[in-house]
Each structure stands twice: as structure tokens, then as C-alpha cells.
Amino acid sequence: MLKLIKKWLGINVKSVSSAIPAIELDKVPAHVAIIMDGNGRWAKQRGLPRVAGHHSGMKNVKKITMAANEIGVKVLTMYAFSTENWKRPKEEVEFLMKLPQEFFPLEIEELIENNVRIRMTGWKEGLPDYTLKAIEGAIERTKENTGLILNFALNYGGRKEMIAGVQDMILDVQNGKLQIEDLDEASFSSYMLTSDLPDPDLLIRTSGELRLSNFLLWQLAYSELWFTEAYWPEFTESLFMQAIAEYQRRGRRYGGI
Template sequence: MIPFKKWFGSKPQGEELIPRLDSDNIPNHVAVIMDGNGRWAQKRGLPRVAGHHSGMKNVKKITMAANAIGVNVLTMYAFSTENWKRPKEEVEYLMKLPLEFFPKEIEELIANNVQIRMTGWKEGLPEYTLKAIEDAIEQTKHNDGLILNFALNYGSRKEMLSGVKQMAQDITDGVISADAIDESLFSSYLLTNPLPDPDLLIRTSGELRISNFMLWQLAYSELWFTDLCWPEFSEQHFYEAIGEYQRRARRYGGL
């Protein structure tokens, strides 16, 4: 049985599922594509931004659920490089969510030893968005528990192209040699360095694709999809995904 850690707030739903999980087979890194906020809202006759607000509140619930069972890294795909194409009003609302989320939740995150990180490009983000994130990173930098990593203004193809360009420049400058290039070296040029590759990817809303998210890092990740939209994805559903992960055999191309 996996015991609950000390809780600052209420325990998550799905607590009864935790004893069924194998404490020796908890994924080290779980990545989540939090999809379906807008559709969840529209189905209820609400504006799309209402879905994003509900989705934001769900981030803490799933973070605490992951923390309770010993997940070490939880990456949330919050905003992609392609999301700038969305309506201006929606983008502006999304950019303001960190200003509401972090001041409201930071004390509980600190109490639960959660460390905030960001993977993505700072360039292009509004100053107020960046400040809210950087303040949270600074306030939690000494925590050594779960890493809550927000993929914000992130796109995997851009990430890989940027890494290749920097690697080529380092070869030209004599920093590295072409013969030294291997998977480990290439990984060190990616924005996710030094985080481990995800063991499990969860995507909500019924879409069966990875949408330019960690294309290199997900090479051998287990994929788990659900028709549930992100605001209705509960702690119990999270534990169900972990249980499915534990039932799979990870062979990495072998037998």
C-alpha cells in the first residue's frame, strides 16, 4: 500500500484506489496534455474561458494526486507555440491565468514540497505572465519533492531545430565534435534537460495525437487517452491511468 503524504488541504478523490497501485512501479515522469477546456465549457453553454478557468483549478488536484503516490515529475502542457493562433481575447485570458493560479496556490505547493519549473520560450510571453511564473519558481526553488513543470510557449519541432542549430554552432566553435553526438548529447540540447523523459503521457478530450509535444522525449513513453475533458478529469481518473501504466510491459524494442 502507498501511504498518503501529509496533506495541507483535503485528500484527493480516488484515495481508495491507491492501495491497488504497485508502489515499486510508479512512473517517474508523467506528462499531461490538458485538452478540452473550451469544449467542456461550450457543452455547458459557457464561454470557452470558463473552461480554461476550471482547467486551471484542476491542475492543483492532479498535482496533489501525483505527489501522493510518489511521481517525481509532472509536466503540464499549458500553452503551445501554435496556440498563439487562437482568438486574441482567449490568448490574453490564458496569459493571465498564472497571475491567479500561483498567488492562490503557492502556499499549499510549498507546504507539499512542490518545485515549479517551466519548459518553453520566455520570449513572446507578456511580462506579467513571466513574472508570475518566475516568482513561483524562485519561491519553490529549494523544494526537493515533486517537480511541477509547465510546458508554456512550447513546441517540440522548434525545440529540436533550436537544439540542432546550437549543436551545429558548438561544432563550429570546437566545443563538441560531430563524432561525440549521440542520443544523450542531443537530449542535453533540448529545453527539457535535465528532466528525464516521460514514462507516461496522458491526453484528455478524446483526441488521439500528441500535437507537437515532446516528440523526441516521448519515443518510448506509454500513451493513455481518455474522452474526458480536462476539467472533468479527476484524481480517480489519474490513478486509473497509473494503474493501466502498471499493467503494461515496457520492452524498449526488446522482447
């Protein structure tokens, strides 16, 4: 692992580097969330169609997943497609919906070999059958794995999740399953799609944009935020390690002193 970290940081493996201790493997964030932004702009800079950026971005998913897995991240949630992304041109949406068909057959064996478990957070309604088939197949094949959870936020929106959670909560109150006085942050969290996962410790967003874009609005309340100008296709393992190192330098007080 030491050699891999040195490689990602651009360090000569033969040298003894003082940069390595900056990444403390016993203090790695349990849950890292990533807004994979900038595929289209990356392609435009190179005179390519936007879909070429999405294709290149898809290839980057495995690299960052393997890096996260190597240092002990437990959950990696990637914002793959939002409820608002349906507004994009039809051809682009269709291309994005077909990416799981390409990604999983190419990468599933290595993911299984590395004990990675696939899951999806979002709404299946509205997704094409071929998209669902690819995702559900990967989920089924990796369901017994016990390592890193690679969680794709697909057809997901934070506001929709919260509204749906409130609706379910109201039904439970009406049916006597929940008492109003028992409602607190913990009980409300149980109505979120990620109720069985820890909240993200660290959010990474690529491409230089400084906003959440309707991503995990409830769960990110006390997450550390890290932004980079790099577009997602050029987001390297080295940059990922820089984000982890910066996270470890911060003090998380959760509103306290």
C-alpha cells in the first residue's frame, strides 16, 4: 500500500518521504461522496462531443474506487445522474443511461476480486430496462462482498428524497407506527434512502463549481467539503489522496468548541 500511495502522490518510491505520514490510515473517512462534475467541459476543451467526456469519466470511476478501497474507505457514493439531469438533451441522456451496460461488464470481475459491493441510491422508476438490468445484475453479483460499498446515486435528488421521507413518516404517524413526540434527527434519518449507511465524512466536487446540486442535502449537514478545479475525467488518485489529507487536517466539531 505504501508504494501505491507514493505513486499517487508522485513520490519516488525509493525515497523516504515526509508526505506519507500526512495520510493517516487509521483516520481515513468512512464515507466519501463525490460529485463527478465537468465531463462535458473537459470534452469541449478538447474539441470532442460531450458524450466523449462522459465516457472518459466512466473509466475514471474504477480508478478512484480502487484508490478508496486501498486506503480503507468503507463507502464511496458517486453522483452519477440527478433527477434534474433528465432536462439534458435526449441523446446525451440516452448515452448516460447506456454507460452501466458498458461499465459493469468491463469492470465487475475486478470489483468482485477486490471485495467491492455495488448498490444504488435513487429511484428505479423512469430508468430504462437496460440500465436497470445492468445495475441490478452488478448488485446481485456483489451482494455477498464485504468490502467497500460503491454506491451510485442514480436518478437521485436530495429534495425529492426528503419529501418522500416526510410522506412516509406522515403515513407512519397516521397508522400509529410513529408518535410525533418520538420524531428526532435519528428517526427522520431512518426515512432517508441511505438510512443504513453512515453520513458522508467528506464531499469532493470536481470542476471548480462550489455548490451541492441537490445532492444528499440531509446527509451532508456536517460533512467536510473539498473542491478542485480539475474536471472529473482528469481527477487522479493523487488528487483523491490530497482531498483525504486535507480532510485529516481539519477539526470536526459538529457545532461544539
